[in-house]
Amino acid sequence: MAQIVITGNRLHDGAVVWREPDGTWSHDIANAAIYPSEAQLADGLDAGRLEEAEGRIIGVYEVELDAGESRVAPVRLRERIRADGPTVSVG
Amino acid sequence: MYAYDSLDETLVRERAVQFRDQVGRRVSGELSEDEFKPLRLRNGLYLQLHAYMLRVAIPYGLLSSDQLRALARIARRYDRDYGHFTTRQNIQFNWIKLADAPDILDELAEAGMHAIQTSGNCIRNTTTDQFAGVAADEIEDPRPWAEIIRQWSTLHPEFSFLPRKFKVAINGSPNDRAAIAVHDIGLSMLHGPTGETGFRVWVGGGLGRTPMIAEEIRGFLPANDLLSYLEAILRVYNIEGRRDNLYKSRIKILVSALGIERFRELVEAEWAEIRDSSLRLDEAEVSRIRAQFAPPAYEVVDSGLFAAKRIEDTAFARWAARNLFPHKQPGHAAVTVSLKPIGGVPGDMSADQMEALADLADEYSYGEIRVAHRQNLVLAHVPQSRLYDLWRALDSLGLATPNLLRVTDIVACPGLDFCGLATARSIPVAQRLSERLAEIDDRHDLRELTINISGCINSCAHHHVGHIGILGLEKSGKESYQVTLGGSSAEDAAIGKIVGRGFGADEIVAAIETIVVTWLELRQGDERFLDSLRRIGQEPFRAALYGTG
Numbered sequence: 001m002a003q004i005v006i007t008g009n010r011l012h013d014g015a016v017v018w019r020e021p022d023g024t025w026s027h028d029i030a031n032a033a034i035y036p037s038e039a040q041l042a043d044g045l046d047a048g049r050l051e052e053a054e055g056r057i058i059g060v061y062e063v064e065l066d067a068g069e070s071r072v073a074p075v076r077l078r079e080r081i082r083a084d085g086p087t088v089s090v091g
Numbered sequence: 092m093y094a095y096d097s098l099d100e101t102l103v104r105e106r107a108v109q110f111r112d113q114v115g116r117r118v119s120g121e122l123s124e125d126e127f128k129p130l131r132l133r134n135g136l137y138l139q140l141h142a143y144m145l146r147v148a149i150p151y152g153l154l155s156s157d158q159l160r161a162l163a164r165i166a167r168r169y170d171r172d173y174g175h176f177t178t179r180q181n182i183q184f185n186w187i188k189l190a191d192a193p194d195i196l197d198e199l200a201e202a203g204m205h206a207i208q209t210s211g212n213c214i215r216n217t218t219t220d221q222f223a224g225v226a227a228d229e230i231e232d233p234r235p236w237a238e239i240i241r242q243w244s245t246l247h248p249e250f251s252f253l254p255r256k257f258k259v260a261i262n263g264s265p266n267d268r269a270a271i272a273v274h275d276i277g278l279s280m281l282h283g284p285t286g287e288t289g290f291r292v293w294v295g296g297g298l299g300r301t302p303m304i305a306e307e308i309r310g311f312l313p314a315n316d317l318l319s320y321l322e323a324i325l326r327v328y329n330i331e332g333r334r335d336n337l338y339k340s341r342i343k344i345l346v347s348a349l350g351i352e353r354f355r356e357l358v359e360a361e362w363a364e365i366r367d368s369s370l371r372l373d374e375a376e377v378s379r380i381r382a383q384f385a386p387p388a389y390e391v392v393d394s395g396l397f398a399a400k401r402i403e404d405t406a407f408a409r410w411a412a413r414n415l416f417p418h419k420q421p422g423h424a425a426v427t428v429s430l431k432p433i434g435g436v437p438g439d440m441s442a443d444q445m446e447a448l449a450d451l452a453d454e455y456s457y458g459e460i461r462v463a464h465r466q467n468l469v470l471a472h473v474p475q476s477r478l479y480d481l482w483r484a485l486d487s488l489g490l491a492t493p494n495l496l497r498v499t500d501i502v503a504c505p506g507l508d509f510c511g512l513a514t515a516r517s518i519p520v521a522q523r524l525s526e527r528l529a530e531i532d533d534r535h536d537l538r539e540l541t542i543n544i545s546g547c548i549n550s551c552a553h554h555h556v557g558h559i560g561i562l563g564l565e566k567s568g569k570e571s572y573q574v575t576l577g578g579s580s581a582e583d584a585a586i587g588k589i590v591g592r593g594f595g596a597d598e599i600v601a602a603i604e605t606i607v608v609t610w611l612e613l614r615q616g617d618e619r620f621l622d623s624l625r626r627i628g629q630e631p632f633r634a635a636l637y638g639t640g
Binding site for chain 1: 117118119120123124138139140141142143171172173185186187188189190436439441507508509513516518519522565568569570
């Protein structure tokens with residue numbers, strides 16, 4: 001199975017967050033729980049969606065990591081930009 | 092400029108109060124995201140990649156200096172000290188917190204502004220020529236009519252749940268500076284046989300996944316019938332337009348499917364029913380609104396200083412040649428304030444710049460600022476005798492890049508750096524192109540050559556109508572940029588044609604440079620790029636790009 005992490009956006013400010021092993025949410029993808037099996041991923045998504053239903057997190061979904069990277073980094077550019085921020089200077 | 096009446100003020104204040112309650116219910120968990128999302132979108136609040144984005148309405152792109160100061164305060168207090176002006180003459184803030192949104196709406200209401208109908212399947216901000224009311228080539232000022240459309244369309248109950256969003260543009264000159272041919276409805280002002288004001292009406296234009304040039308539905312519409320005719324078009328669309336397929340729900344698809352003749356029959360039949368209703372515009376009311384757009388009390392000015400400074404200072408002369416627009420009032424000019432510094436982010440403006448420009452607008456242009464759909468700003472009433480001082484002030488703020496409609500005046504959407512819908516980045520491509528092409532423009536005087544870059548098929552940067560259009564897509568997990576040539580949003584409107592296979596992120600800048608350099612070799616005299624392309628076709632560019640000959 002590919003390496004997978006779980007993400008969403010925080011309700012009150014829309015910030016990108018990543019689900020940690022203890023079920024809390026981090027701004028830093030390096031802290032994200034990496035799910036080694038389909039069953040554990042399903043459990044993680046269920047827990048994330050429960051928090052979504054409770055209104056703390058929006059749009060929980062899974063993101064595949066790039067196994068060729070030395071750091072924790074998504075495969076898709078969209079998710080890399082979500083993890084690292086815009087590639088252009090802001091403001 | 093138009094000032095809110097008590098009805099407008101009540102409406103936006105009530106909306107802000109309602110939204111505060113809705114946000115509170117969402118945060119408390121009383122509303123789910125599915126329930127809340129349509130409510131926040133109706134107030135211009137999107138969730139993008141990194142944060143909420145608030146799109147603030149700027150009706151027909153017209154701002155007072157105090158309103159620009161209010162936007163600067165919002166940028167500083169609630170965002171990251173900047174805002175992004177859009178191709179719909181609005182402004183977006185990219186880093187908004189949900190909890191702050193009600194306070195922002197309150198501050199907007201205080202300044203006579205709001206975010207209503209900047210999202211959703213309703214009638215969006217009516218756009219117009221940024222030189223409306225001052226252009227020397229103008230038939231009539233279209234802004235009073237845009238304001239009449241705003242009042243009619245605001246919270247129009249019948250048209251709040253259309254099959255899809257709906258955009259109207261209105262232009263008052265034979266030279267189209269409002270891109271009316273690529274709008275759901277385009278209105279072009281003209282005089283009838285007896286000199287009365289009216290509109291040529293176009294319908295079914297649009298960009299996005301299925302770009303189409305609008306078709307003429309009526310050659311002359313008397314001005315006082317404007318609202319009844321618009322209502323007839325909208326009613327036919329609302330009833331007949333598709334709701335089963337998002338990608339086929341715009342009016343352009345309906346017009347194309349029915350054919351313009353059949354669509355016209357349906358509209359005319361509906362119009363016959365409602366033409367003599369209360370929708371007919373009363374001349375006294377039109378005059379009342381028109382009076383709010385009366386020109387300022389222009390001073391008689393001596394233009395001698397302007398002429399002398401153009402001789403003395405070549406940098407000023409170059410800016411004046413490129414960024415000034417002919418004014419109907421002798422001794423005055425309309426100034427384009429470029430938001431396209433070389434290597435900068437198209438359309439971005441810092442809070443400091445906003446406040447400084449508001450002061451300059453008070454000092455030089457009767458306290459008024461316009462937003463152009465090419466993501467620049469305009470000071471529309473500057474005496475020529477004061478242009479040199481204004482230019483120096485703008486230059487010190489980084490707002491005097493002399494590039495209106497030139498190759499570095501690039502239109503770009505936020506793209507994948509910010510937008511949840513985007514499939515590729517736009518801004519970094521614009522920045523690299525600007526840096527690369529500025530030097531070529533300096534050496535070869537490329538004249539008018541527009542580049543538009545969209546980060547997805549939704550075409551927010553109108554890439555289909557750029558002389559050179561760039562569409563960013565995701566292919567096999569990588570950014571790929573498709574190039575179109577020959578688009579135009581002016582009176583010679585055309586959809587650009589794809590030149591060939593796309594280019595990677597590391598190839599696209601060189602590819603555009605190849606197109607420009609190839610054109611320079613084939614250019615006759617001082618032809619514009621678009622004129623050369625129409626003369627020689629795409630083949631020389633394909634050969635240069637792909638070696639296919």
